[in-house]
Amino acid sequence: MAISYMDYASPDAQFTFDLRxxxxxxxDDRNYINRLSIKDLNTLGNYSLLDIFLSTGNVVEPHIHQNASxxxxxxxxxxVVSLINPFSLKLMNFAIKPGQVANVPQGWWHYEIATVDNTHLLAIFDAPIPEAIFGSDILRLxxxxxxAHTYCLDEAQVKATFAPLQATTYIGPSANCKKDQQVKVHSARAAASPIRQVQPQQADQAGRPFQGYGYPPYPVQAPARNPGQAYGPQGFGPR
Incomplete structure (x- = not known):
């Protein structure tokens, strides 16, 4: 049950808000995130949301929510909503279309990739101010x-690889990303992991793979059919 300590009879009680x-x-104009938390609407209980707009290939970068599902x-x-199951240590990928959902348990590493233009997602949280830790911050900080020492890597190469990460990414690739570099990376991955092309809707619960939009192949598990900050470690607070 949602909990609110707001005096609903107070003249300061708020019952509506425009996420814009x-x-x-x-x-840019096709890739952005609006938000709603108790900082915007003081009568909210234990829930909040992000209103996410993405074009093809754009990614809500890998992250965790340490205090919310x-x-x-x-x-x-x-x-495609992707998450790592910390119990099975498996990467799971779920293709969702209008009317379908994917659930991300609290504290699980996850990310979302748009597979077509004009993708609109609603992320709903069971916390009035969800917290997040982003992959770009872990890598750059x-x-x-x-x-290099922990994973027996070349330190100079690590520095060069992560040098472009100067701030939290939120939606990737970053606006200043060089497209030719992306193409080379994707081509190299495709050459290393050839896979038969299958449309996303053909993926079944056994996890048959697809590669339909020019990015690395994802084994996709279809959603179950039913017949019937700043936003960061401190949450949704002022930037």
């Missing part, structure tokens, strides 16, 4: 010497 008045992050609902377009 709280733009959390905007990469997340339900991702597809309003329009389509996306951990010293290169630590990555």
């Amino acid at each position: 008045n709280d733009v959390f992050f905007k990469k 997340q339900l991702v609902y597809c309003i329009s377009g389509s996306a 951990t010293p290169a010497s630590v990555w």
